Amino acid sequence: MTANAITQISYLLAAALFVMALRWLNHPKTARRGVLAGSVGMLAAVAGTLLAPQVMNYTWIAAAAVIGIVIGVPLSWVPLTAVPQRTALSHAFGGLAAGLVGTAKYLVWLDHGELTQFRTGVIVLEVLLGFLTFTGSLMAAGKLQEVIPTRPITYPNQNLVNLSLLGIAVVAGIYLVFDPAFSPAFWVIVVLSLLFGILLIIPIGGADMPTVISLLNSYAGLSAVAMGFVLENKVLITAGALDGSSGFILSVIMCRAMNRSFTNVLFGAFGQVQAGQAAVEAKTVKSATPEDVAELLQTADRVVVVPGYGMAVAQAQHRIREIYDQLTKRGVDVKFAIHPVAGRMPGHMNVLLAEAEIPYDALVEMDDMNPEMAQTDVCLVVGANDVVNPAARHDKSSPIYGMPIIDADRARAVVAIKRSMNPGFAGIDNELYYLDHTLMAFGDAKQVLGDVVKALSEEVAAIH
Amino acid sequence: MTANAITQISYLLAAALFVMALRWLNHPKTARRGVLAGSVGMLAAVAGTLLAPQVMNYTWIAAAAVIGIVIGVPLSWVPLTAVPQRTALSHAFGGLAAGLVGTAKYLVWLDHGELTQFRTGVIVLEVLLGFLTFTGSLMAAGKLQEVIPTRPITYPNQNLVNLSLLGIAVVAGIYLVFDPAFSPAFWVIVVLSLLFGILLIIPIGGADMPTVISLLNSYAGLSAVAMGFVLENKVLITAGALDGSSGFILSVIMCRAMNRSFTNVLFGAFGQVQAGQAAVEAKTVKSATPEDVAELLQTADRVVVVPGYGMAVAQAQHRIREIYDQLTKRGVDVKFAIHPVAGRMPGHMNVLLAEAEIPYDALVEMDDMNPEMAQTDVCLVVGANDVVNPAARHDKSSPIYGMPIIDADRARAVVAIKRSMNPGFAGIDNELYYLDHTLMAFGDAKQVLGDVVKALSEEVAAIH
Amino acid sequence: MTELDLWSMLFVFMLATFVGFQVIQNVSRLLHTPLMSLTNAISAIAVVGAILVTGEQASTTATWLGAVAVAASVTNIVSGFLITDRMLRMFRERGKKS
Amino acid sequence: MTELDLWSMLFVFMLATFVGFQVIQNVSRLLHTPLMSLTNAISAIAVVGAILVTGEQASTTATWLGAVAVAASVTNIVSGFLITDRMLRMFRERGKKS
Numbered sequence A, B: 001m002t003a004n005a006i007t008q009i010s011y012l013l014a015a016a017l018f019v020m021a022l023r024w025l026n027h028p029k030t031a032r033r034g035v036l037a038g039s040v041g042m043l044a045a046v047a048g049t050l051l052a053p054q055v056m057n058y059t060w061i062a063a064a065a066v067i068g069i070v071i072g073v074p075l076s077w078v079p080l081t082a083v084p085q086r087t088a089l090s091h092a093f094g095g096l097a098a099g100l101v102g103t104a105k106y107l108v109w110l111d112h113g114e115l116t117q118f119r120t121g122v123i124v125l126e127v128l129l130g131f132l133t134f135t136g137s138l139m140a141a142g143k144l145q146e147v148i149p150t151r152p153i154t155y156p157n158q159n160l161v162n163l164s165l166l167g168i169a170v171v172a173g174i175y176l177v178f179d180p181a182f183s184p185a186f187w188v189i190v191v192l193s194l195l196f197g198i199l200l201i202i203p204i205g206g207a208d209m210p211t212v213i214s215l216l217n218s219y220a221g222l223s224a225v226a227m228g229f230v231l232e233n234k235v236l237i238t239a240g241a242l243d244g245s246s247g248f249i250l251s252v253i254m255c256r257a258m259n260r261s262f263t264n265v266l267f268g269a270f271g272q273v274q275a276g277q278a279a280v281e282a283k284t285v286k287s288a289t290p291e292d293v294a295e296l297l298q299t300a301d302r303v304v305v306v307p308g309y310g311m312a313v314a315q316a317q318h319r320i321r322e323i324y325d326q327l328t329k330r331g332v333d334v335k336f337a338i339h340p341v342a343g344r345m346p347g348h349m350n351v352l353l354a355e356a357e358i359p360y361d362a363l364v365e366m367d368d369m370n371p372e373m374a375q376t377d378v379c380l381v382v383g384a385n386d387v388v389n390p391a392a393r394h395d396k397s398s399p400i401y402g403m404p405i406i407d408a409d410r411a412r413a414v415v416a417i418k419r420s421m422n423p424g425f426a427g428i429d430n431e432l433y434y435l436d437h438t439l440m441a442f443g444d445a446k447q448v449l450g451d452v453v454k455a456l457s458e459e460v461a462a463i464h
Numbered sequence C, D: 001m002t003e004l005d006l007w008s009m010l011f012v013f014m015l016a017t018f019v020g021f022q023v024i025q026n027v028s029r030l031l032h033t034p035l036m037s038l039t040n041a042i043s044a045i046a047v048v049g050a051i052l053v054t055g056e057q058a059s060t061t062a063t064w065l066g067a068v069a070v071a072a073s074v075t076n077i078v079s080g081f082l083i084t085d086r087m088l089r090m091f092r093e094r095g096k097k098s
């Protein structure tokens, strides 16, 4: 009784702390408190569980925990560019854990003949979601890390195959519910969900992985919920539901900001379009040297920087920081316009710029910045492409038509830094680069910006 | 089983619909959908309950329901000025229901010897909160309807008496938990909580009732929660918690906007201060005729109307509407500045103005309006006093110092309509009336505004 | 009642309170008066308990008490929803401008 | 498991989902990347289930499977919280201006 009470209280506490943790993420000021709350909650739940009467032996648990720590700590040191992979990987672990616990429970209850229909039903759900998430996330991680070909791997009537596989798994599941003791059906489900996870991901282009991992995030959450139903454990259900809704909302945000549908992301094999359209007609662009750019920047009063995926690739955020310092020193007002899907994951740009110690109150959301664009002297586009493509506003034929963009073209002058005229993620040409008031500074963003900084500081030297 | 399943599903549905109902109140556009959701949820819950196996006889229920409808429908026709009383009254009913159900359950379980300690504990809570809310809300309703003297009724060491009464009730409750069968203790609790409800309210001034009914609102919610624990019914717990938090938040908003503490409201016997300070030193004010006001208004470009409790008393909202029409017809920009605690209940002004069919997007919240006050030609203060008292900004000695106010005094010209120089709710003088650019139009708001309208329309007549 | 169920009820209470706080904080200030009467009507869910007590007919007293409770709750339900809707019907948006 | 408990679990699920949606929608866009890793760490609550399965020692297989699950979850907990905190430490406010 008392032991159980303590466990239950710890669960209640943990659930409340998890909610608070996410609430405190609503502002950078309180965010770290959120992490604290989350970890305290986790400790409480773990402690409470260890006290639970069922837990009779600790050696295995301790051993496994040590292993987990040994793997986990290094995993938290990954460079920020590898954060998407890491996230995918940990979804894989999460799914694995859910799947394994489900399997274990099935076997145990099978031995003891304690398999009710309800238990079997939720176990099937847990195992299906868990293992699907496991292999699926591994695929996603692989594509993001580019150990697996990132281009969509497609074959004739793929969706048909996938769906029929899923169908079989579901049938097996239903059968199992009516005859829980028929373990072969269970193993069929296990195998099929592992397989399904792989097949679901390979036809999706590498660049769509962020949306996919958010979806997998909510699957992982749901599998935790299913586990909660299996073990009749409410903190599992709560935390799982929180995770599930988070993943769902993030993927919706991404799809909306890319103005694409879930189905299009999941079955559109989008990456191919990219390959297809990469050809660019020859129009003339004005190109500029870093010195020109430096000149232009320091004569400006208001500068808006639009960072994009290219900045992440080039790791150019620190150079940007130097330019930010140089210009603010000169009294130039420098702001950063952040597009919700700039880069390759939600909030990507914010983290990188924060890493370069650029104050977060200089980072302005697209919607707040666009009205001010017309009063901007120079808009510095660093490795951003689709998110500043005016076609999204007027060209109905464009695949990104309707996607909200940053109106870089409305600034008095535009400087775009990229290595070539190659298209971005969406694989389409960008008329912004051909405008009269647009200057192209070709080269790796880090390189170019480095030269701009040099030019700016020489200026200062010259003055004194 | 199936019967129970249906009941449970209906409860789940009801709980979800209740949450949605409140979510949809976040905008007037969706608000009515909220009411629909709420009533559907209620129907579902009731239907589900009627199907529950325990319910064996329907006649009594039907009879009681008919009575409820017969009382309820007319109660929904009360004039909007009587809404606070009605709300208080229905809290009383809610508390009564909770208390009676608790009592019934106690008696039944006592007969059947099914009183566990837990059950007794939650029943005590339910009965205490329920009956306390019952008599307390009746008192509040009485004071608002002014059938009971609204001034605080106080006697020596009142709080001591009250607290000791509460203490006795609590002791009795604890005793009962250990000896559930000892029914005398139960009746002591019932009587004391009924008594306590009365004693808690009588020392509070009538004008503080709105805050009090919000508090009683959350008590009513909590008693529903307690009932939920008694009957192991989760929809009761959910709905009760929603109600409880709503009442709590509203009373916090009111206290904050009046910049007073709960304790001050509950034990401050605030109304007395009012009585005490009503004396006003003789300073000179400029007074104006309705014609002057009309003149002033139609020469203005921007007019801001600040409605207050006086508008509610005078039922002047329809006249205001006419002025609004007259002026907008003339191209004058008319806005309404709404203070969170203008009037006598939260949102009081909004409902009255909406009743007069003034579009809600002309109603601006204090914080959004204040910045624009300096660019306002005429600020028309209709029966508002404390919420426009500049003392709140600078006079540290004032009882309302620190209370956020509408900066009427910053407008180019101020017209204040009230019957006399009497103070408002807070019982303090208002320097706004003595400013050089302030004109006083004395008289009943409805009367005065009526004359203003006449003057304005004659103007028009004259023009043609 | 099973030990376990006490805890699930506490869970429900905790979560419902979180939902309540968040939802109420998002309610438009325009609608605080309707909000009061709507929550009022919703908390009349006490009718569920009242019906159960009345329907069981465990004892005459219980039935009587229950019946009164039913009457009281139904009053709140009916008047609460009706008056809220009446108030909300009055909130109109302006055609254009401002 | 008792019939009743299924329903309380559904209640918890429903309410938790509401809380989730509301809470997540209020998360600052600045912090969407940390959000992903934090929810990640939180959903590693699966460790609870893993511990129970491992600790019961109902059968060798079960214990093995459980142990692997524990290792996987602990990995997520540790790396999840650490990396989130690492990211958040980087978000600084500007002294004054703008």
Ligand SMILES: NC(=O)c1ccc[n+]([C@@H]2O[C@H](COP(=O)([O-])OP(=O)(O)OC[C@H]3O[C@@H](n4cnc5c(N)ncnc54)[C@H](OP(=O)(O)O)[C@@H]3O)[C@@H](O)[C@H]2O)c1
Residues within 6 Å of the ligand: A207, A208, A209, A210, A211, A254, A257, A258, A307, A308, A309, A310, A311, A313, A314, A340, A341, A342, A343, A344, A345, A346, A347, A348, A382, A383, A384, A385, A386, A387, A388, A417, A418, A419, A420, A421, A422, A423, A424, A425, A426, A443, A444, A445, A446
């Ligand atoms: N953020 C998310 O959550 C998310 C998720 C899924 C998809 N997406 C998609 O990703 C895209 C993001 O748009 P975006 O404008 O940020 O990126 P983008 O449209 O993909 O364009 C990136 C640009 O950066 C340039 N670039 C690459 N490496 C560079 C380097 N080292 N130095 C300088 N420039 C470099 C590339 O041009 P060069 O090759 O010529 O250098 C490319 O045009 C959107 O289409 C969005 O829908 C985002």
Ligand SMILES: NC(=O)c1ccc[n+]([C@@H]2O[C@H](COP(=O)([O-])OP(=O)(O)OC[C@H]3O[C@@H](n4cnc5c(N)ncnc54)[C@H](OP(=O)(O)O)[C@@H]3O)[C@@H](O)[C@H]2O)c1
Residues within 6 Å of the ligand: B207, B208, B209, B210, B211, B254, B257, B258, B307, B308, B309, B310, B311, B313, B314, B340, B341, B342, B343, B344, B345, B346, B347, B348, B382, B383, B384, B385, B386, B387, B388, B417, B418, B419, B420, B421, B422, B423, B424, B425, B426, B443, B444, B445, B446
């Ligand atoms: N809204 C809430 O939830 C709430 C709750 C509790 C307390 N309160 C308090 O109530 C006060 C509200 O401030 P308020 O400025 O709206 O009202 P107020 O400060 O109470 O002043 C109302 C004024 O209206 C005048 N008046 C009364 N009847 C009138 C009539 N028939 N015609 C014209 N004028 C009339 C009165 O002056 P004459 O007598 O000279 O006419 C009085 O000065 C605040 O102090 C607030 O803290 C509000």
